[in-house]
């Protein structure tokens with residue numbers, strides 16, 4: 594087997610290590626000029642991806658059986674041929690599409706990803722929301738004299754969008770919120786799902802209550818779909834909760850009750866088996882995360898379990914995909930990705946105790962933290 598096939602056949606941890614090794618190799622052989630050029634293009638990559646999304650270029654190339662000419666794409670998109678040719682040439686030079694011959698372009702592996710509507714939501718979100726916030730971050734931190742950001746109404750996001758509202762109050766009313774929800778449905782796609790490691794059936798035992806699974810802030814309900822897919826017999830015992838603005842975008846999901854619920858108010862579904870929070874607490878600074886958890890306690894029955902699905906960061910050698918998310922959380926939400934120690938302190942402060950932590954992805958260490966009242 595050659596090196597490429599070996600890397601492709603590796604498990605998730607091996608694959609990520611191979612990618613990081615390739616990056617290190619690339620950096621090792623770069624000249625100072627190459628280093629500078631790498632930074633020079635960072636903004637352009639996502640901006641041109643968005644142009645490609647807006648023009649439908651990725652779908653067109655992905656769906657076409659053969660490479661398309663600039664003229665054909667210009668006719669299809671209405672863009673001026675010369676302008677389009679320059680954009681396509683750039684996209685091909687960075688691997689977002691493939692140049693097959695003079696003025697003809699086809700699909701690369703990246704094109705196939707960018708042709709998908711949900712990944713396109715990600716490109717929009719990174720360019721439209723994350724980009725402007727990150728752009729403000731250096732000046733914001735300089736103004737605060739580089740102090741910790743712990744107030745979610747005083748972050749680079751408020752500066753970027755000229756608002757005083759915290760992100761999740763401001764954002765659901767923005768037209769671009771739908772893109773974020775699309776991104777959420779594919780975040781970690783391809784990686785192992787929590788149900789592959791968490792012994793759901795065993796934990797459920799002979800639980801007799803009406804509600805088995807409450808997906809709190811569950812967005813488009815993709816984890817409810819995963820649970821009903823794995824355990825069809827639980828249809829009718831699964832609840833999806835979120836804000837009305839989010840639920841307005843959610844089509845009916847068979848076997849799932851969709852309920853408006855603000856997690857800053859006491860939990861309305863009583864005595865369920867699992868109260869599941871996926872990528873919720875990492876959105877909030879400690880004081881707010883504690884309120885979200887405390888709001889669950891009065892609803893918990895003797896068999897209830899709180900399941901927190903988030904990354905549990907190791908104490909050293911944190912992977913760049915986790916550090917990237919951590920700083921994104923900090924810039925927009927004044928929140929953080931938490932280490933094992935930080936999770937334990939937070940959960941304790943909320944009046945809960947950890948029964949166990951079940952990691953389900955290597956490297957990023959996405960985990961289910963199982964907690965009950967102290």
Ligand SMILES: C[S@@+](CC[C@H](N)C(=O)[O-])C[C@H]1O[C@@H](n2cnc3c(N)ncnc32)[C@H](O)[C@@H]1O
Nearest residue numbers: 761777810811812835836839854855856871872
């Ligand atoms: C990072 S997304 C996670 C979505 C989903 N759990 C997932 O893992 O894809 C955060 C979710 O919290 C929801 N949310 C934000 N504030 C909320 C609130 N006060 N009450 C209920 N849901 C809220 C958002 O609408 C969004 O769906």
